[in-house]
Amino acid sequence: MNTNAFALRHIGPRENDIKEMLQTIGAESIEQLIYETIPSNIRLEKDLGLDEAMTEYEYSTHINNLSKLNKTYKTYIGLGYHPTILPAVIQRNILENPGWYTAYTPYQAEIAQGRLEALLNFQTMITDLTGMELANASLLDESTAAAEAMSLLFAVRERAQKKENVNKFFVSDAVLPQTISVLKTRALPIGIDLVIGDESTFDFSSEYFGAIVQYPGKNGQITDIKTFIAKANENNIKVAVAADILSLIKLEAPGQFGADVVVGTTQRFGIPMGYGGPHAAYFATKEAYKRDIPGRIIGVTKDANDNRALRMALQTREQHIKRDRATSNICTAQVLLAVMAGMYAVYHGPKGLTFIANKIHNSASTLASTLSKMGLEQTNTSFFDTLQVKANAAKVKEVAENNEVNFYYQDDNTVLISINETTSISDLNEIVKIFAEAENKKAIEISELSETNNIDTSLNRTSDFLTLDVFNSYHSETELMRYIKKLERKDLALNHSMISLGSCTMKLNAASEMLPLSQTNWGSIHPFAPIEQTEGYQKVLKALEDQLTEITGFAATSLQPNSGAQGEYAGLMVIKAYHESRGDHHRNICLIPSSAHGTNPASAVMAGMKVVVTKADDNGNIDVEDLRNKAELHADNLAALMVTYPSTHGVYESAIKDITKIIHDNGGQVYMDGANMNAQVGLTNPGNIGADVCHLNLHKTFAIPHGGGGPGVGPICVAKQLAPFLPGNPIIKTGGDNAITAISAAPFGSSLVCLISYGYIKMLGAEGLRASTEIAILNANYIKHRLQGAFETLYSGERGRAAHEMIIDCRPFKANGIEVTDIAKRLMDYGFHSPTVSFPVAGTMMIEPTESESKAEMDRFCDAMISIRKEIDAVTKEDENNPLKNAPHTLDMLTSDEWLLPYSREKAAYPLEYVKENKFWPSVRRVNDAYGDRNLICTCAPIEEYMEA
Known part of the structure; x- marks a missing residue:
């Protein structure tokens, strides 16, 4: 075992775990699993052309030496x-x-x-x-x-x-x-x-x-x-x-x-x-x-015990709900x-x-x-x-x-x-x-x-x-x-337990990647400092651009967009500039599958495009014939297709190359949403499937921490014909020869946290990056298999495999009076953050474990989910006084002199044995969103004002 290898520290399952997990899911090897998961016609034929992986110690010396080049x-x-x-x-x-x-x-x-x-x-x-x-x-x-x-x-x-x-x-x-x-x-x-x-x-x-x-x-x-x-x-x-x-x-x-x-x-x-x-x-x-x-607003409300509680208010503006009518992006x-x-x-x-x-x-x-x-x-x-x-x-x-x-x-x-x-x-x-x-x-x-x-x-x-x-x-x-x-x-x-949020890729943010952020030589540089004083940054940012260009199979990269939402917008604006450079000012139709991220239609409208929605089939895949019909119908004005790959449903659609060809044949460009890039790195890429531009979430696939909802970085990588239009800056020269005006304030966006992704790629190298993708896919399929019989998986690939995430259906439990939200709140009592709730399908959960989670942690999560399923089976629609409806249970409840609930305190707080070892206590009971929206208080108001409301 090479204890110097960063991949060994980043990837959760050990060698013996991987063997057991493969046996559980019925695959003889990782190679067989990948063959059964990713269509062979989009697989890469050779390894990524990246530098050999550095150890953490080598990287620490390397990044420190680079910092000294900054003045x-x-x-x-x-x-x-x-x-x-x-x-x-x-x-x-x-x-x-x-x-x-x-x-x-x-x-x-x-x-x-x-x-x-x-x-x-x-x-x-x-x-x-x-x-x-x-x-x-x-x-x-x-x-x-x-x-x-x-x-x-x-x-x-x-x-x-x-x-x-x-x-x-x-x-x-x-x-x-x-x-x-x-x-x-x-x-x-x-x-x-x-x-x-x-x-x-x-x-x-x-x-x-x-x-x-x-x-x-x-x-x-x-x-x-x-x-x-x-x-x-x-x-x-x-x-x-x-x-x-x-x-x-x-x-x-x-x-x-x-x-x-x-x-x-x-x-x-x-x-x-x-x-x-x-x-x-x-x-x-x-x-x-x-x-x-x-964006988002924090508001004051009350919980189930009428105690003061906080939550995000006015969430109806979020794209998943309003889509093309959204006023902004909650992710910014x-x-x-x-x-x-x-x-x-x-x-x-x-x-x-x-x-x-x-x-x-x-x-x-x-x-x-x-x-x-x-x-x-x-x-x-x-x-x-x-x-x-x-x-x-x-x-x-x-x-x-x-x-x-x-x-x-x-x-x-x-x-x-x-x-x-x-x-x-x-x-x-x-x-x-x-x-x-x-x-x-x-x-x-x-x-x-x-x-x-x-x-x-x-x-x-x-x-x-x-x-x-x-x-x-x-x-x-x-x-x-x-x-x-x-x-x-x-x-x-993440320092407490796995956060298996589908589409959000909550992986390890390694300490060795984070440490340089505290160094003065990186932190104290002004974005408009003379370029010759920023040699350390120039080397890192150019290398990161080259790394991402290689990983995506494209020709050029801009790091300027400082969130995924900005990346979406930047990609569409570059497509728009490309069409206009060819005299095609009229191309303004953007095709978007019904299963796409809700941010997609909102970004398209911001970019001045008209959204035309295409259908999904019963398996959650793009309806290719409907797409073809709409592409041909709008061929004279077609600007772009926005597509997420693997799909938002956690499936590698085998028709993806046919889909991109249809768009190109009708004069459009293909924008690929990079939200699910963690299922592609080293195995396939956007260039290989026929896309023209993709944005990447560096705060997902490339290990920048989510920070409670930001920092995020959303660079765009583009094919050769789009490279001249990458965004510029009025003070420091960036972007292509025909650069569009700026997407964000700084020439290279959020440069400081780009150090994290640079280090992530440097320490994993081509082999480690590929292994990370493979284990992300293995982990998702392991959870899928373990939950079989307790929860139905909504969509699978043609050979029954999930990508790096999957959707479980919680809608049948309505017969017992249980909503998906009840499961999310009950998971808190088991020490877990809920997976993604009701996206992209209402009444479901989307689970993505990432490659960083160990088999032991995934087993704890699966044990919790299976235990919750047993709790669901034990209740009826008429019985609202149950552990799921009352979840989460607080320490205040458990230590109260009075306990009037029809189940034990132990069942409420310690439903499985492992919880006793590391109990996390929610600090409030279930929050009342409706009350908070009716009585909007968004500052630290004195308690008297809150009580009056």
Whole structure:
């Protein structure tokens, strides 16, 4: 046994386990299982052309050496990204803690109360600082949040403004350049006419439905948004404000001036720059728009005992339900980063944040005054942290880089300096000396910070913020450490047990992959740093692109999309650009099978396409004849087919090559959803089945942790003809020769967490990757076989095999009065997170164990499911007082003096012997979703307000 091999640590079943499992499922070998599972006409003929696998120790040395190629200069570039100080207590107890980073999206609220509380803190922090009524639990980055704001205002214009025929949206030229690029991308396909100009000369014409301004502007100047919003309101124009979160400690909240939406990034709240991400964006708006707010919202409700409980509110906007009518994607969140940013506010509190903001502003004011005394002109009349200095930019750049300092050079005669939390008096003196040398001036030494206020008095903050106890109680490390631990104990994550969520691929997030994320040489790089200072990142990102291109069988890759939803959208926009380059502007029909992910039709509509649904047959496969008929019917206008492979039903459809050929024969391109890529790597690939573009979920197949619902990364890999259209960036050159405008804010998306996938592939190599896919398929078929007789599997391949996941049918149990939700809640008592419930078929569960789970863990899960089946058989429709309907059972229930239930406490809490060894206690009973929707409370409201509701 080669104990140095990473594959041995990543893959769960041992050699003897594999033999036993093969015997159980009736296969003589892995080769036979794969032959019976994957159609031979799509199998790869040779191994992937990847480097030989590294050991964990070799990889640690390798990634450390690469990090040294990055130059960690002092950075004052700004433009939405700033050096920060991540409190060690948050780094150690959240960022580096699998109890936080391996958790899933909190769909099962009873075992996610800790995460939900941390996100409620985040929402409260945002509503307080922005002065708005409602905030969501994060978006991907500031630029995409701004695009969501534009989309929301466009969606509500008809009913709120009587402006149904108005499609102009004003964008201040002070908005960040990367945001303008993303706005352009998102505006065009849905028919919004962007007008970019000077907000001081905007005429507030009735032709506009909305506008967006930056606060402070990209150059640091704070404009009079108070007057701008007032004039807009008078003319029935809705206003979005993109606001620097830290500046809102000093600047009055935009909500106080009548803003309709406020967006931004919380990166400044302790999150490393990481060459562009991941960082949690924020989105705050008025309660009147609650049905249109993008992403997810955490709300307060009560449980079965009328105790306070939290859960995700207003989930009806999720794509699986609304499909092509969805307003956004619930997957576009950065939960782990939102938790960290919220905890930064908890740790510092209002006084600490005020101290930080004052220090930054005083530092900027002191520097401005000193440079002015030296005869240098600083042109910002009202500013928070950024100065606009007139100087010889080329000379300043030369001297600055000799001193390992980065500024932003706006033009030949203008240098921007953005002061940040890490800036000291010694740093200020270094900046002064650089300008003195570049401009042949005598440096003036700074010995202390002045407290001059350089913010227009009409915009100074007077409203309170962060007054609740949670932001005023945990300011020592001991107290915060215990608070974080208290929340962690309420959440079930992968460090406790298997999370077998179908389509979500909850595999091991190896410590050796995660450790580099804490290294300064990776975390402290600004996304717009000069390319020659980022050699370590360039090598890793280029290598990862090449790895993914090889794995998918395509020609090129873009890492820019920072979620699976963004990847879907990017893939369709690249297809759209390809058609338009050939003069086929009319191609706008997107065929989508009825069994597809619900995100697919929503993304197609966002990309300006019309959705035509094709049928599935009785086995859950695409109805090829129906597809052919619709492709031929729409041949003149066919843009694309969106297909998931293996199918959403967990089957490798043997007709897939015929399907892709039909689309190509009728002038379309094939987009493959990469959600199930864990069933392809090393055995087949999208290029081999005839697809033209696929997105990959790096947070699924390639081991980036889900982080409670983000970070996610959704790169797209494309065939040769689509490569020229891969997305670009307005500041750093990326993408193809005919690049579409930006999909997300940073040139390479969430670069920091791309290190994880790079390491995953480096340490597994071609052989380990193939073995991972094979064992994922074996594990799924093992569970399928073990559950036979207790649960019927809904779909199988032609030889009776499942892919890497399968669907079990729970609908027959309605005869006993048991719903699939009851099974999901009862599994919590057995120590397990439920598999995916009611997707893609209502009343079912989709189970995906991944290759990382051991035979022993899968046996525990199967024992739990079989035990639950026996419990189902023992109840009747008339008997609602049973362990399934009452699940989950809390410690509070079990230790109560009174026990009136018709079954024992032991049956409730310890239904099988193994549970006693490692009991997980849900912290609340079953939550009441309907009550929460009727009484929407989405902040840390005082208990009195909750009780009144």
